[in-house]
Amino acid sequence: MRFTRLISAAFGAALLLGTPTLAVAQAKTDFKLGWSIYVGWMPWGWANDAGIVKKWADKYGITIEVTQFNDYIESINQYTASDYDAVTLTNMDALSIPSAGGVDTSVVVINDYSNGNDMVIAKKAADLAGLKGESINLVELSVSHYLLARGLESAGLSEKDVTVVNTSDADMVAVAGTPDVTTVVTWNPLASEIVSAGNGKVLFDSSKIPGEIMDLTVAKTEVLADNPNFGLALAGIWYETMAVMTADTPEGEAAREAMGKASGSDRAGFEAQLAATNLFATPATGLDFIKGADVKAKMDAVRTFLFDKGLFGSGAASADVIGITLADGTTLGDAANVKLRFVDTFMQAAADGKL
Numbered sequence: 541m542r543f544t545r546l547i548s549a550a551f552g553a554a555l556l557l558g559t560p561t562l563a564v565a566q567a568k569t570d571f572k573l574g575w576s577i578y579v580g581w582m583p584w585g586w587a588n589d590a591g592i593v594k595k596w597a598d599k600y601g602i603t604i605e606v607t608q609f610n611d612y613i614e615s616i617n618q619y620t621a622s623d624y625d626a627v628t629l630t631n632m633d634a635l636s637i638p639s640a641g642g643v644d645t646s647v648v649v650i651n652d653y654s655n656g657n658d659m660v661i662a663k664k665a666a667d668l669a670g671l672k673g674e675s676i677n678l679v680e681l682s683v684s685h686y687l688l689a690r691g692l693e694s695a696g697l698s699e700k701d702v703t704v705v706n707t708s709d710a711d712m713v714a715v716a717g718t719p720d721v722t723t724v725v726t727w728n729p730l731a732s733e734i735v736s737a738g739n740g741k742v743l744f745d746s747s748k749i750p751g752e753i754m755d756l757t758v759a760k761t762e763v764l765a766d767n768p769n770f771g772l773a774l775a776g777i778w779y780e781t782m783a784v785m786t787a788d789t790p791e792g793e794a795a796r797e798a799m800g801k802a803s804g805s806d807r808a809g810f811e812a813q814l815a816a817t818n819l820f821a822t823p824a825t826g827l828d829f830i831k832g833a834d835v836k837a838k839m840d841a842v843r844t845f846l847f848d849k850g851l852f853g854s855g856a857a858s859a860d861v862i863g864i865t866l867a868d869g870t871t872l873g874d875a876a877n878v879k880l881r882f883v884d885t886f887m888q889a890a891a892d893g894k895l
Contacts, residue, residue, distance in 0.1 A: 567766050572605045573626040573757075573774070574619055576612040576709075579728055579813035580652040580755040581628040582799040587781040589798070596776040600769035604777075611710045613679065619643075619760075626759035626774065630683045632842045634758055636851045639862055639879035644761040646881040648771050649778045650826045654746040654753040656816030657728040658687050661740035664722045668695035668743050671702055671723060677715055678725035680706035683753045686845055688725045690752070691744035716740065728813045729803045747816070751829070752838050761881060768885075775823070775886040776895040782821040823891035830867045830882055839864055839872055 575584040587593050588606040597604045609615035619627035620638040638645045665671050668691050678684040692698055707715055716724045716734040734740060746753050757774060764771045785795040800810030820826035846852060847859035863878035865871050871878060889895055
């Protein structure tokens with residue numbers, strides 16, 4: 541279709557601007573998307589079950605294999621190291637794993653930002669200051685680690701005041717129920733399950749740092765450059781699914797019920813999680829956020845945390861080692877080494893009715 545050719549040229553030009561080299565991908569028709577259980581990503585599994593994925597894939601003459609991962613980090617590792625073309629992940633993990641690993645990655649849609657879904661949960665401590673000297677279980681170097689650091693900072697503490705115990709998200713609920721574990725940091729639906737089981741109370745959550753933990757659907761930049769139909773299809777799937785699941789209709793209730801069950805909860809539990817999520821259900825809301833001036837400051841805070849943790853490699857002299865292109869065209873860090881791109885190409889196509 542004519543618009544596809546136009547968007548391909550525009551997207552390719554935007555990617556190449558200021559980038560001396562870019563891996564060349566072959567045009568193809570079969571694509572793979574990995575996702576893991578989280579309120580903001582449950583729509584991908586439901587859309588696949590409901591036939592919406594196939595509908596949009598058929599429209600563009602492609603196939604999209606949608607795979608659920610029980611281990612969040614493993615989904616990102618598979619995207620980084622194998623033939624997965626797209627994955628759901630946070631802004632921080634996009635930068636620390638694929639981008640730091642040399643995989644040039646672009647945002648297709650911004651799904652939401654966590655507005656209370658990520659929590660610091662403690663059995664003994666009455667407040668954040670009471671965590672001093674405690675061992676804290678979390679997925680090390682993930683957004684949970686970042687949330688803990690921000691929480692400790694707000695209480696005048698730092699990570700040296702606690703002991704971090706690396707724990708897989710797949711094991712978090714079970715670990716939280718053991719008597720020796722007193723504090724965990726995790727995300728919904730795991731966090732709600734832990735609290736509901738009486739295994740701690742919430743001391744700090746992501747509503748205290750709004751917009752800093754972004755949940756994204758991303759794809760490999762070179763794949764999108766040669767196959768823009770894939771990005772267009774993903775945007776179409778996301779926004780059609782949003783229109784159904786957010787509607788106050790029997791169809792919307794049924795969709796939320798199904799997503800709740802698939803996440804190990806029910807409709808009420810899922811809707812409670814949605815209430816702690818700033819969901820970008822329309823392209824206009826996603827565009828407003830991704831183009832906002834605050835994104836630069838938030839990504840600067842995230843990249844500084846990652847550099848301080850050594851996640852850019854021992855040879856990194858500063859947080860500038862990896863370039864991050866923002867939707868306004870500016871770049872944080874090394875413009876000659878851009879590995880994370882907040883492009884608005886596909887969200888804009890949806891907003892313009894050109895999918």
